[in-house]
Amino acid sequence: MKKSEICDLVLAKVSEVCExxxxxxxxxxxxxxxxxxxxxxxxxxxxxxLSADDIAHHLLMRQNLxxxxxxxxxxxxxxxxxxxxxxxxxxxxxxxxFCLMSQEIKEYCKEKYENFYLSWxxxxxx
Numbered sequence: 319m320k321k322s323e324i325c326d327l328v329l330a331k332v333s334e335v336c337e338x339x340x341x342x343x344x345x346x347x348x349x350x351x352x353x354x355x356x357x358x359x360x361x362x363x364x365x366x367x368l369s370a371d372d373i374a375h376h377l378l379m380r381q382n383l384x385x386x387x388x389x390x391x392x393x394x395x396x397x398x399x400x401x402x403x404x405x406x407x408x409x410x411x412x413x414x415x416f417c418l419m420s421q422e423i424k425e426y427c428k429e430k431y432e433n434f435y436l437s438w439x440x441x442x443x444x
């Protein structure tokens with residue numbers, strides 16, 4: 319499975335669970351519900367094994383309609399990805415609803431990832 323396919327699957331599920339538009343997540347809309355969705359997407363993409371650079375690259379490709387981003391653009395976007403990743407614990411402490419959404423996405427990722435799991439791979443997200 320390609321990294322872009324993994325990103326698209328997780329973004330679609332997060333969009334569904336958080337009830338926000340997937341394009342809003344990608345475009346960086348600053349509403350709390352969209353920020354929460356972005357934090358969840360980044361958290362689970364990282365747990366699956368994608369790097370901040372991988373996620374930044376995919377989001378920039380989607381924003382730029384398939385045009386390859388520059389290294390400088392990826393580095394800049396990566397900082398935002400890392401910030402979103404670091405926000406996860408704080409949001410868990412602040413919001414029970416956020417935790418419930420996180421749990422649903424975790425179960426989805428676990429089910430999806432287990433379908434592809436082989437004994438020599440990293441274990442599915444917990």
